[in-house]
Amino acid sequence: MTKLKNEWFDWAKALLIAFALAFIVRMFFFAPIVVDGPSMQPTLHNHDQMIVNKFIYNVSEPERFDIIVFHATPEQDFIKRIIGLPGEHVAVRDDVLYINDKQVKENFLQEIKDNKQANQTLTNDFRLEDLPGGYETIPEGYVLVLGDNRNNSADSRVLGLIPQDTIVGKTSFIYWPLDRFRILDV
Template sequence: MTKKRNEIWEWTKALIIAVLLAAIIRYFFFAPIVVDGLSMMPTLHNHDRMIVNKIGYTVGKPKRFDIIVFHAPEGKDYIKRVIGLPGDRIEYKDDTLYVNGKAYKEPYLDQYKKEVMDGPLTEPFTLKDYINRDTVPKGELFVMGDNRRYSRDSRAIGTVPMKKVIGKTSLVYWPLDRFRSVAYDKN
């Protein structure tokens, strides 16, 4: 009887430790997230499931074109692409991104640019048009969805404070037929 009780106690301890470890990992390090909507098409699809790396920005800083998850003003979590870093001057003209006067290619938009027949994918603008400033404020990010015509992003909600950023995401793990990394290396 004592042997059986000890075995049950050992299994119970192992289960409690496993649940605690899973909770700690999910809360502090990595968490799943489900894409809700079409604002990141064609890169991300509605209902794609991804992993959010919550610790990446505690030891590093966001890079241009990272895909991040953040707490939006509406009380939801948004998934968008970092376009402007603190101190950057952002401008779009002729469907081209200019950061501090330098043109950047955005190959993740090529598919949609080919499909658009009635004007540019991204309407021309400067930061002044949306946030009434010439540069992205210190400690904040300017973000946009890849589906530029149908994205609620910094053009509507303003810049995103770093304290609202949950983390970086770059791995789609579900559905399995779309399992892939969506990290963009501009180099």
């Protein structure tokens, strides 16, 4: 009887440790997220399931073109791409991104730009000063984000700059559906 009791205790202890480790990993390191909506097409599709690295920005700074998850409201997280970083001025003119008045190529949008109609605009012109807040440069602790589907995205053009402390993490790994399984590159 004692041997059976010890075996049950060992199993219970192992399960408790497994649940504790899973909780710690989920809470502090990685979490699943499901893409909701078309705002990141063609890069991400509605219902793509991804893994969010919640730890990465504890050891490094956000970088231009990182795809991030952030708390847009207390109830809802959004997935967007970082375009502007602290200290920078951002503008888009004639579908060309300018950072501090220097043209920046957005390789992830090139296929869309190549296939658009002559009179079609991918990104309406804007300057950082035109966005909510009216900043001349992005202040410390904030980033400017845009969806890849520029004409169908609630991003910094609507929300304003995103406080870095609302960023949940970086995502670059689609694990479901299997035909979309991939690690995204910039």
